[in-house]
Amino acid sequence: MAKGIVYLVGAGPGDPGLITVKGLECIRKADVLVYDRLASPRLLAYARPDAEKIYVGKSPDRHAVAQEEINQLLVDKAKEGKVVTRLKGGDPFVFGRGGEEAELLVENGLPFEVVPGITSAISVPAYAGIPVTHRGYTSTLAIITGNEDPTKDDSSIAWDKLATSAGTMVFLMGMGNLPKICARLIEFGRSPDTPVALIRWGTRPEQRTITGTLDDIYAKAIRAQFKNPAIIIVGEVVKLRDKLAWFEKKPLFGKRVVVTRSREQASVLSAAIEALGGEAWEFPTIQIAPPEDFAPLDNAINDVRSYRWVIFTSVNGVNMFFDRMRANGRDIRDLSDVRICAIGPRTRDELANRGLLVDYVPGEYRAEEIVAGLKDKVLPGDRVLLPRADIARKVLPQALAEMGAEVHEVTAYCTVLGDGDAAAIRQGLVNGEISVVTFTSSSTVQNFVKLIGEEELPKLMDKVVVASIGPITSRTARELGLRVDVEAKEYTIDGLVQAITSYFAGREDA
Numbered sequence: 001m002a003k004g005i006v007y008l009v010g011a012g013p014g015d016p017g018l019i020t021v022k023g024l025e026c027i028r029k030a031d032v033l034v035y036d037r038l039a040s041p042r043l044l045a046y047a048r049p050d051a052e053k054i055y056v057g058k059s060p061d062r063h064a065v066a067q068e069e070i071n072q073l074l075v076d077k078a079k080e081g082k083v084v085t086r087l088k089g090g091d092p093f094v095f096g097r098g099g100e101e102a103e104l105l106v107e108n109g110l111p112f113e114v115v116p117g118i119t120s121a122i123s124v125p126a127y128a129g130i131p132v133t134h135r136g137y138t139s140t141l142a143i144i145t146g147n148e149d150p151t152k153d154d155s156s157i158a159w160d161k162l163a164t165s166a167g168t169m170v171f172l173m174g175m176g177n178l179p180k181i182c183a184r185l186i187e188f189g190r191s192p193d194t195p196v197a198l199i200r201w202g203t204r205p206e207q208r209t210i211t212g213t214l215d216d217i218y219a220k221a222i223r224a225q226f227k228n229p230a231i232i233i234v235g236e237v238v239k240l241r242d243k244l245a246w247f248e249k250k251p252l253f254g255k256r257v258v259v260t261r262s263r264e265q266a267s268v269l270s271a272a273i274e275a276l277g278g279e280a281w282e283f284p285t286i287q288i289a290p291p292e293d294f295a296p297l298d299n300a301i302n303d304v305r306s307y308r309w310v311i312f313t314s315v316n317g318v319n320m321f322f323d324r325m326r327a328n329g330r331d332i333r334d335l336s337d338v339r340i341c342a343i344g345p346r347t348r349d350e351l352a353n354r355g356l357l358v359d360y361v362p363g364e365y366r367a368e369e370i371v372a373g374l375k376d377k378v379l380p381g382d383r384v385l386l387p388r389a390d391i392a393r394k395v396l397p398q399a400l401a402e403m404g405a406e407v408h409e410v411t412a413y414c415t416v417l418g419d420g421d422a423a424a425i426r427q428g429l430v431n432g433e434i435s436v437v438t439f440t441s442s443s444t445v446q447n448f449v450k451l452i453g454e455e456e457l458p459k460l461m462d463k464v465v466v467a468s469i470g471p472i473t474s475r476t477a478r479e480l481g482l483r484v485d486v487e488a489k490e491y492t493i494d495g496l497v498q499a500i501t502s503y504f505a506g507r508e509d510a
Helices: 021-029 041-046 067-079 098-107 120-127 159-165 175-187 217-224 236-244 266-275 295-302 315-327 345-353 367-374 395-402 422-430 442-452 471-479 493-505
Strands: 005-010 032-035 052-055 083-088 112-115 141-145 168-172 195-200 208-213 230-234 256-259 279-282 286-289 309-312 339-342 383-389 406-417 436-439 465-468
Touching: 005 021, 005 067, 005 098, 021 041, 021 083, 021 112, 032 041, 032 067, 067 083, 067 098, 083 098, 098 112, 120 168, 120 195, 120 230, 141 159, 159 175, 175 195, 175 217, 175 230, 195 217, 195 236, 208 217, 208 236, 230 236, 256 266, 256 422, 266 279, 266 493, 286 442, 295 315, 295 383, 295 406, 309 315, 315 345, 315 383, 315 406, 339 345, 367 395, 383 395, 395 406, 406 442, 422 442, 436 442, 436 493, 442 471, 465 471, 465 493
Parallel strands: 005 083, 005 112, 032 052, 032 083, 141 168, 256 279, 256 436, 309 339, 309 383, 383 406, 436 465
Antiparallel strands: 168 230, 195 208, 195 230, 286 406
8 A cells, every 4th residue: 555645734823814825735635634723623624525634632731632642643544545634733843743743754654744834933923913023122032832830840941041041032832831931030030021922812813912021911811811822922022012913903803704605705705804804704505506407598698699688686697607608609799789787896897807898787786776777778678688596586577577678587507505514603603703694695594594503593693793785685684583783785795894894893892
């Protein structure tokens, strides 16, 4: 049997966006993913569906799997010929015990690669507005384990030299030893007034930072009930936090937002949320699937020159329509005498990307507004083609028919139940980890309820903000027993993000 290979991958400090490109590649190609508690759960979504996922998380007071067992696990899986990705928080060689894992792989003649990660020693202070080096403050940095008891006789740390030799000191996972660390540094010459920062869950929505001095930081930590996972930064650079803090000032900082759109479309909303400091959890409640029979759509495309109007109500409709045009050996020249209407700017932009200028975009992006705007444009007898979803509302074709148009509605795509991880979202709701759930269509609401469970929903969603893209979606949510807290004034993704941001900006307790 061929030997496998082990990739020792640093997952970064917590923000999934901070993993390296190569680290992401290793997750995607892994047969076996061995991960710990400090690696973002969102990174697991990049693994192949058939990959074996093994949790070996450790915390200061509890080890799910002993390190020796982890080492042997990597060896055993690699000997089976598997591609093994060992996903570790931070960097595998900065107090990550990656060196021990690599040694046993070498002893067993197994190939491995190290994929460095962004260590929390530099990234977490950066997210708190603290540069670990600064020409005006210090040019030296020491990274020290916080797990070693500073008072033991056989300490491997030279406290007498360390205390005054490094301008900035970063202690990793040292909250349990905080009072001893402070006492030791003061004992060996560091001023009691030296600034100190404690940062918990750095780079994540739960990030919390408190500052003080060597003399008072422990008392402040007790009052704040500060616990691991946290890092300790000692040095004058801590003074820069008030000036340079940026992450915690973002309008959606601390907010974990569930995105229920289809997997193909979620990225636009997720990117907008994360640009504002939130964390997006993608939970696709819908999937876009081809129609059971392409014949009606293909027939309409082959006869498209006979239509006066084609009305596109979504990006999905545009994509499927033009995919089928290509499959039928046709292109945009067939639309030269056809007028085009689009619901919404993104649908308009998608058509523009394909070389088509839109004749009409309504001021509000829903069927009722389209009808009002088309009253003076669609004439009795005009043939109108509507390529759209199988579950689309009937308001638009009925209204056009009442105007005297000959309406031909064809299914361009189907909306089916999504494959999001309902168990993970349900657990996140139970744990109070989710701040907002977004809905961008009635189908996202309906399928969310199906996936999470209608009976549990009122209790699970009691303290969660529900954000809707518009009144039709809001009505569906209320009919299904959900309280709608936020509704976009402009029925677009940008409008939804703006509404969420405004909601939290107006709340003192947000």
